[in-house]
Amino acid sequence: MKQKDDITITKEIAEEIMGTDTDFLKVAGNNIFCVNCSHVYSKNLSMKIDKYQLNYLGDIVLIGTCIKCSQPVASYIEAGEDPNKFKRAKKYIN
Numbered sequence: 001m002k003q004k005d006d007i008t009i010t011k012e013i014a015e016e017i018m019g020t021d022t023d024f025l026k027v028a029g030n031n032i033f034c035v036n037c038s039h040v041y042s043k044n045l046s047m048k049i050d051k052y053q054l055n056y057l058g059d060i061v062l063i064g065t066c067i068k069c070s071q072p073v074a075s076y077i078e079a080g081e082d083p084n085k086f087k088r089a090k091k092y093i094n
Contacts (some may be wrong), residue, residue, distance in 0.1 A: 006053040006061060009092060014052045014060050017079055017089045024077055025049070025062075036071035047073050055080075058089035 011025075018024045032046050047064040054060055058080025066073045079085040 004056040004093070006055045007092065009052045009054045009060075011049075011052055013054070013092060017054070017058070017060065017085055017092075018077075019085065019088065021085075024060075024079075032066075032073050032075050034066040034069060034071060034073055037066060037069040047075065054089060054092055056093055058086040058093065060089075 014025075015022075034046075046067060047062070048067060049062050049064040051063040052060060053063060060077040060079050062075040062077070064073055064075075065071065079089060
């Protein structure tokens with residue numbers, strides 16, 4: 001199976017895919033490691049989310065910047081492993 005490019009989605013689409021799992025943005029945005037400043041975040045908001053992407057597996061990728069040093073960071077949400085979330089994501093995957 002050929003891997004397709006990630007597509008850009010809105011925050012609302014990400015929320016639709018995640019369904020009742022409403023804390024996903026808080027959890028994903030708080031659990032990052034910044035390679036540039038070597039800061040490990042785990043409790044407070046650690047990234048400014050600039051873009052939401054959806055990959056061909058139904059997983060959501062948050063793309064943003066570190067709030068400490070403003071360098072690029074990302075967080076990955078494995079939504080595609082849940083059959084219900086994958087079903088909701090599938091309608092956006094080409």
